[in-house]
Amino acid sequence: DAKTTQPPSMDCAEGRAANLPCNHSTISGNEYVYWYRQIHSQGPQYIIHGLKNNETNEMASLIITEDRKSSTLILPHATLRDTAVYYCIVFGRGGSEKLVFGKGTKLTVNP
Amino acid sequence: GAVVSQHPSWVICKSGTSVKIECRSLDFQATTMFWYRQFPKQSLMLMATSNEGSKATYEQGVEKDKFLINHASLTLSTLTVTSAHPEDSSFYICSASRVTNGYTFGSGTRLTVV
Numbered sequence: 489d490a491k492t493t494q495p496p497s498m499d500c501a502e503g504r505a506a507n508l509p510c511n512h513s514t515i516s517g518n519e520y521v522y523w524y525r526q527i528h529s530q531g532p533q534y535i536i537h538g539l540k541n542n543e544t545n546e547m548a549s550l551i552i553t554e555d556r557k558s559s560t561l562i563l564p565h566a567t568l569r570d571t572a573v574y575y576c577i578v579f580g581r582g583g584s585e586k587l588v589f590g591k592g593t594k595l596t597v598n599p
Numbered sequence: 600g601a602v603v604s605q606h607p608s609w610v611i612c613k614s615g616t617s618v619k620i621e622c623r624s625l626d627f628q629a630t631t632m633f634w635y636r637q638f639p640k641q642s643l644m645l646m647a648t649s650n651e652g653s654k655a656t657y658e659q660g661v662e663k664d665k666f667l668i669n670h671a672s673l674t675l676s677t678l679t680v681t682s683a684h685p686e687d688s689s690f691y692i693c694s695a696s697r698v699t700n701g702y703t704f705g706s707g708t709r710l711t712v713v
Contacts (some may be wrong), residue, residue: 522701531605531692531704532643562664575642587633589643589701 491515492576497594500570506563508593510576518580519551524558526592532575535561545578547578552597566597602626603695605705612683614713620678620708622693628673629695633702634666636692649676681710 493511500506500587512521520539524532536550538559543550549562561572575592579585602625612618630651635643647668649689652667664693665687667679676695680687688711694704 520701524704526643529690529707531603531694531707534701534703538703548617586645586648587636588645591642 490588491578492590494574494576494590494593496591497596498541499596499598500566501562502597503565506561506566506570506595506597508561508563508574508576508595509558510561511558512576512578515556515578516580519578520580521550521556521559522577522579523548523550523574524577525570525574527569527572535574554589566595568597569595571578571595601697601703603629603693603703603705605693605708608700608706610711612710614684614712615682617679617681618683618710619693620680620693622676622678622695622705622712624674624695624703626657627695627697629697630673631696632670633677633694633696634668634676635692635694637692637707643692647710656690664706680710683710688712704705 514578519536523535526532534547538550538552554560573592573594604623606621632649634646636646637643637695645658646661649668649670651670651673666688670676690707692707694702696702
């Protein structure tokens with residue numbers, strides 16, 4: 489079973505920030521939080537990951553709470569091309585651990 | 600970096616025939632690859648874990664004899680759907696792991712069995 493829970497859907501206006509929440513209350517100390525997104529009929533695309541510090545890259549920012557039980561993915565200026573299903577996944581980085589996908593959040597960016 | 604190539608991107612086959620899907624890590628060696636299946640409007644469902652040089656580990660409910668997985672090298676894993684039937688029609692996705700950088704996914708293969 490997936491170790492994360494996410495809202496099934498969210499809407500965002502184009503140009504505004506999209507904040508996608510994720511709960512992972514049973515996360516272990518050595519597990520990372522990863523975010524992927526899947527645009528229709530494509531493979532999942534890596535967005536960002538973190539352990540306990542907040543992270544930022546060219547695509548997004550990741551805010552992880554101090555107790556690490558939840559996180560928020562922030563797309564600072566959403567565009568129509570950001571419409572996708574966003575998956576939050578937690579796992580260790582041994583290289584062979586299975587990635588179990590939950591249902592994700594369907595983000596719709598509206599013009 | 601970290602590119603995973605999956606071929607074909609789509610395939611149509613007749614019921615009863617077999618179809619092979621390839622997953623290649625182009626710029627890194629992947630000791631472990633994973634195969635997923637995705638039905639419309641559903642999430643990805645893990646089918647099996649493929650380890651280079653050893654037998655694949657299948658998830659509960661996935662038929663080993665129907666979905667043959669071969670991981671003969673550090674850059675190539677193949678999934679063969681044997682004796683395909685219409686209910687096997689789905690979107691198949693592979694992923695490869697890098698110890699330090701997480702998982703990279705292929706672009707997926709749309710299989711339609713007629």
